[in-house]
Amino acid sequence: MKFLFDWNGTIADDAGRACLATNAALISVGAGTIRPSEFDRNFLLPLDAMFLRLGVQPDRLQAAAAEWNSAMAGQPAPIRAGAADFLARLHGDGEFCAVISAAGADYLLAELRAFEVDDCIDVVLSGAADKVKALRELRRGEEAVYFGDTEYDMASAVAAGCFPVGVLTGYCPEEKLRAAGAQVIITDYTQLSGEDVRSMALARAN
Numbered sequence: 001m002k003f004l005f006d007w008n009g010t011i012a013d014d015a016g017r018a019c020l021a022t023n024a025a026l027i028s029v030g031a032g033t034i035r036p037s038e039f040d041r042n043f044l045l046p047l048d049a050m051f052l053r054l055g056v057q058p059d060r061l062q063a064a065a066a067e068w069n070s071a072m073a074g075q076p077a078p079i080r081a082g083a084a085d086f087l088a089r090l091h092g093d094g095e096f097c098a099v100i101s102a103a104g105a106d107y108l109l110a111e112l113r114a115f116e117v118d119d120c121i122d123v124v125l126s127g128a129a130d131k132v133k134a135l136r137e138l139r140r141g142e143e144a145v146y147f148g149d150t151e152y153d154m155a156s157a158v159a160a161g162c163f164p165v166g167v168l169t170g171y172c173p174e175e176k177l178r179a180a181g182a183q184v185i186i187t188d189y190t191q192l193s194g195e196d197v198r199s200m201a202l203a204r205a206n
């Protein structure tokens, strides 16, 4: 089984940082800001779709996304509880692990190193605007599980034939994750093993 992960929220514990980055991006293109308490209801991927919904003009979408990535890169975030140990266990067991994210390569690689999990990840797919395509490419017809924390992640996993595990992180409410196809919801990775995930996937398949 291949273990595929989204990054923001899913590994990086950064919903607070993302809310600040979203408002920085909105301000930079002259749009109105959102309240932190409403972030999980407003956050949407791809970023273009969120910024369009939040009132950004189509010709300013690229500028807003660039500001968002820059604001995210400029502020460190912690790793989610148990994630480093979980990735190390998977890597130690010889499992294939990959990160698929819409985020930019420089920022992603710097954060992987900062969290000291870069050695555990076999492939990093950055700038992945189309997650279904990216997941299919990485899966290559094999069994795979995708850990993500947004509706978009869950729907993409289902479309690409991956087992969708929803991680509750502050980017998206649980009911939306479930409605988008999450088969299992976790809040952190403490004491989770590759075998646990395999068993969950198998139980749902039967």
Ligand SMILES: [Mg+2]
Pocket: 006, 007, 008, 009, 010, 148, 149, 150, 171
């Ligand atoms: Mg995410």
